[in-house]
Every structure is written in structure tokens, then in C-alpha cells.
Amino acid sequence: MKCDVLTLFPDILxxxxxxxxxxxxxxxxxxxxxxxxxxxxTSDAHRTVDDAPFGGGAGMxxxxxxxxxxxxxLKEDGETRKxxxxxxxxxxxNQNMAEAYSGETARxxxxxxxxxxIDERVRNLVDEEVSVGDYVLTGGELGALIIIDAxxxxxxxxxxxxxxxxxxxxxxxxxxxxxxxRPREFxxxxxxxxxxxxxxxxxxxxxxKEALKKTLAVRPDLIDTLExxxxxxxxxxxIKEEYHxxx
Numbered sequence: 001m002k003c004d005v006l007t008l009f010p011d012i013l014x015x016x017x018x019x020x021x022x023x024x025x026x027x028x029x030x031x032x033x034x035x036x037x038x039x040x041x042t043s044d045a046h047r048t049v050d051d052a053p054f055g056g057g058a059g060m061x062x063x064x065x066x067x068x069x070x071x072x073x074l075k076e077d078g079e080t081r082k083x084x085x086x087x088x089x090x091x092x093x094n095q096n097m098a099e100a101y102s103g104e105t106a107r108x109x110x111x112x113x114x115x116x117x118i119d120e121r122v123r124n125l126v127d128e129e130v131s132v133g134d135y136v137l138t139g140g141e142l143g144a145l146i147i148i149d150a151x152x153x154x155x156x157x158x159x160x161x162x163x164x165x166x167x168x169x170x171x172x173x174x175x176x177x178x179x180x181x182r183p184r185e186f187x188x189x190x191x192x193x194x195x196x197x198x199x200x201x202x203x204x205x206x207x208x209k210e211a212l213k214k215t216l217a218v219r220p221d222l223i224d225t226l227e228x229x230x231x232x233x234x235x236x237x238x239i240k241e242e243y244h245x246x247x
Contacts, residue, residue: 001101001151002032002079003108005144006070008049010035012141022149025158033148041069050115059116067111067122074109082106083127084147086113086140090129093147095173097130101147102154110147112140173226175219177210209235 005013016022017033025031039047043065050060074081082104091097101108111118111126123129132143152158159165180191194206212235215222226232 001030001104001108001148001155003110003148004034004036004074004081005110005112005141005148006036006038006067007112007139007141007144008038008114009139009141010037013145016145017148021158022152025152025155028157030155030158031148031152036070036074038066038070041066041073053116057116062113062115062118062122064119064121067118068125071109071125080106081109083109083111083125085111085118085123085126085129086132086143087129088131088134088136090131092134093130093132093143093150095150098147098150099154101151110140110144112144114139172211173222174211175215175222177207177214205231205235208232209239212236213239 007013013033013035017026022031026033038049042048049063049066051063053059053061071083111122130143130147132146137143154165178192180195184191184196192206194202197203208231212223212232216236216239223236228236
């Protein structure tokens with residue numbers, strides 16, 4: 001994955017990018033990230049990037065000039081780019097999008113907004129607007145990190161154990177099942193016996209059932225999007241019977 005991040009606060013991103021999986025992915029040349037400070041493309045002594053909105057109103061608006069200049073500077077290498085604006089008005093980011101992005105050959109440009117919004121003319125540069133949730137953040141930097149992190153995990157070789165990708169719950173379309181490690185018992189809380197049995201089929205069935213149970217309780221909307229197997233239907237029936245039996 002190759003990407004440029006246009007931001008006013010590159011230090012916010014560099015700290016996260018230089019740790020853990022993302023750091024190792026960069027060392028392996030699986031991830032290339034260039035942080036571009038939009039203030040470097042201003043033309044006044046104060047490095048001004050915002051101004052009051054025409055028509056009045058609260059807050060300040062991101063000026064178009066420095067963004068356009070920053071984008072122009074990126075075109076010099078001739079690479080094909082996909083420009084993504086992080087915006088609460090955008091298409092909701094999910095695992096399917098992460099998988100699609102992981103197969104892209106174009107270089108990504110993440111434009112991180114700030115203030116009340118961006119000048120509408122900046123949208124002429126944008127290929128896609130993406131939202132990471134129905135809430136308001138101070139800027140787009142966290143959204144850019146979320147997307148970079150989610151996509152990088154899907155790049156072959158980025159994770160130490162490739163089974164991690166296959167087993168991650170959202171790849172199934174479900175929330176995660178419970179995880180346990182040593183000790184077997186902690187303050188009276190025991191690891192479920194099935195996980196100690198060594199029976200891999202029973203363990204997989206237990207994990208699937210627990211994932212279905214959690215998803216049904218917390219995100220029932222995800223169940224509606226699944227192509228349920230006969231085993232899933234059986235497990236869901238058991239879950240509902242257990243629920244009604246306990247209430």
C-alpha cells in the first residue's frame with residue numbers, strides 16, 4: 001500500500017505509524033506513507049490555512065489554495081492516485097472496503113480536514129469521501145490511520161501469522177468470539193472446557209456459536225447480511241432457545 005496523507009498535524013500520524021504492525025510493514029516495504037504538511041503550501045508569513053465562511057456562520061473553513069498546491073506537488077512523480085477525503089458525509093468505511101482497497105494499485109491520498117469544513121471547491125480533487133463513523137472528530141487524521149491500519153493488515157506478509165487474517169471475525173461478517181490464555185482458572189473464572197479438549201471441530205463450532213451470540217446481542221443488523229450455513233441456523237436456534245430458557 002502506497003499513500004500520501006495531507007494534514008496539518010503530521011506528528012499525530014507519525015507516532016502511530018512508527019509502532020507495531022505498521023512500522024514492520026514499512027520496514028518490509030509493504031507500506032509506504034508520506035506525510036505532507038499542508039501548511040508548507042501556504043503563501044503568507046502566518047502560514048494561514050483557514051478563513052471565515054462567506055455568508056457568515058460559526059467556525060472557520062479550510063482554504064482551497066494550500067490544498068490545491070499540495071496536490072499539485074504530488075503530481076510531479078506521475079503516479080496514478082486515488083484521493084480520499086475523510087468526512088462525516090462520506091461512505092461508511094467497513095471491512096469490505098478495506099479488502100477492496102488492499103487490492104488497489106493506485107497510490108492513495110488521504111485528505112484530512114479540520115475546522116468547520118473544507119471549501120467546496122476542494123471536492124473537485126476528490127475521488128471518494130469516506131466516513132469512519134457517525135460522530136464528529138476534530139480532524140481526519142484518526143480516520144486516515146484507521147483506514148491505513150485496516151488495509152495494511154490485509155496485505156500478505158504484514159502480519160506475523162497469516163492465520164490472523166483468516167480468523168479475524170469481521171472477515172466472517174461477525175463480531176469476535178471470546179479469547180482465553182493461561183492460567184486455566186483466574187479468581188474463580190475458568191476457561192471453557194471445550195477449549196482445553198483438543199477437539200478442533202468442537203472448538204470451531206463453539207467459537208462460531210459464541211461469535212453468533214455476541215453479534216446477535218450487540219449488532220443484530222450484521223446477522224441479516226450473512227449467508228447463513230445450515231450450522232449457523234442450527235446454532236442461532238440453540239442461542240435463541242437458551243435465551244428464552246433463561247428469561
